[in-house]
Amino acid sequence: MARTQGSHAETTGPRVRAAALKLFARHGYAAVSMRQIAAEVGVQAGALYLYTPDKQTLLFELMRGHMEDLLADWTPVGGSPVAELETFARHHIRYHLDRPDLVFIAYMELRNLDPENFSVIEELRRAYENRLEGILRAGVERGHFAVPDTKLATLAIIAMLTGVTTWYREGGRLSREKVGDIYWDMVRKAVRAGHA
Amino acid sequence: MARTQGSHAETTGPRVRAAALKLFARHGYAAVSMRQIAAEVGVQAGALYLYTPDKQTLLFELMRGHMEDLLADWTPVGGSPVAELETFARHHIRYHLDRPDLVFIAYMELRNLDPENFSVIEELRRAYENRLEGILRAGVERGHFAVPDTKLATLAIIAMLTGVTTWYREGGRLSREKVGDIYWDMVRKAVRAGHA
DNA sequence: GGTTGAATTGAACGGGTGTTCAGATAATCT
């Protein structure tokens, strides 16, 4: 018996992606089977192939969408480097706290991407890093920041900020606002000039 | 035909662990089969069970050994918090650069641990974090550090320092010494007091 | 040189994998 209650194409597609996202984040891409995803959606495994050509593409599209949204979430406007760095840090934290599963996947499942898919994601990731490095470089030129190496500082700051997703839980001791304040305080001090 | 060239028990054990480590780090625990590990060692899959009760224990023992070595690598001596923080940061970086595969596994494969194994590893990880937090708290009490939240600063610093393994490559632009200097500079400034 | 025993093979076990596809079903259109 097929399709027991009406046409579902428009809702099933997103539900497949949502189920894959949830299960990939919880158990890892390799550990999740198409049959498990189908069960989560409430459908047989064969039906998934109406919505994705294969399992690999399901993972890739989740990661690509995430990276593109991340890049679209905010673009530098070229103002004061200090203000731009603050905006970057707060956006980064807020965006990552809003999408814990996608963030988790984007960092953990890189090695499960086919080589072509991997380079697409890597390029998007580099574009994001370059944005932060641009801010740091501008700040160093104008004397607002003092970092020994802008590339390294870029990676250190992103690692620090992204780390928030490993411990933050909704309704915990600290509000998002407060978390943003605390991290921004550390970032600002870490790159600050003139206080050696 | 078995054992084509002599008794191998003493060398095969470590070789099994080394092969598992390498393959788990490259492709992930769930994506690596016992037959692949056996092939890397140059043995049939059944022979692996002379050296591990099962695949899960192989992963767990790698992670447990790593965490115990990390804790044994250095213990705080109770001196100046600034000096202790520097020692901690430099040890952390050096240790992590020395064992990229183990570090990778310890962070990526937590969710593939059985619940009992998971809590063992989690406890070791918490013990490590508590060491750093102890340093920060001592520094805050004596007025050397100013951090809004020592627990959060602990996690932020560890995330930042551990991030070094994602980009550092042997023989690259920066020496280990220089990397340690740069990260220490950022950590020191991030927690510094009296320069708001 | 025959015996012992550790080290290993290779086949087997039950079950799970991603993917395909003919056929069934039900909502929509004429």
Place this chain on the structure above:
DNA sequence: AGATTATCTGAACACCCGTTCAATTCAACC
């Protein structure tokens, strides 16, 4: 009401999984 078509099922395909174990091989000992 009947035809059409998008949606989904369920079985099948070839293959891989972790693990067990009787049989085999060979170094060491008597």
